[in-house]
């Protein structure tokens with residue numbers, strides 16, 4: 001008699017998830033702390049990660065601007081990768097690690113570089129600052145992966161983020177300064193340093 005269960009199992013990749021029923025609750029680790037949420041009480045199946053982070057947990061550093069994945073203002077880092085939190089459902093973050101700008105150290109090289117590049121005038125990395133958290137988190141993820149990017153790689157890596165004040169030159173310079181700080185601090189990265 002054919003073993004249907006075994007045959008079916010062979011067709012499922014190891015990392016595939018077979019969803020049988022919605023979870024009753026979810027857990028998300030944000031900036032190092034786990035948070036538990038009850039479905040239909042704290043959130044619904046359509047609640048976005050950006051809403052959960054801002055409205056339920058108070059991490060208002062991330063901004064929701066376009067709310068459709070087009071501007072990068074809502075960028076957070078999920079399991080080490082920059083993601084658009086307005087485009088992720090909160091339930092998709094169940095069991096995952098999220099880093100928001102509030103979770104960065106004050107002496108984080110990216111934070112320092114953007115702060116130092118904030119003097120008003122030509123070359124500033126920020127004017128109104130609305131886009132800044134998204135750029136900082138995208139830069140953070142970029143430099144975690146590639147600590148010594150070229151200007152072209154910075155432009156490419158930050159290409160999904162929009163600054164309506166047009167501070168792109170200053171933002172790119174801040175990213176390169178952050179890279180210099182990382183190298184100076186001797187932060188190790190297996191790939192490039």
Ligand code: FES
Pocket residue numbers: 063064065066067068069070071072073074075084085086087
């Ligand atoms: S608010 Fe998420 S990409 Fe614009």
Ligand code: FES
Pocket residue numbers: 125126127128129130131132162163164165166167
């Ligand atoms: S500094 Fe105003 S949107 Fe970028």
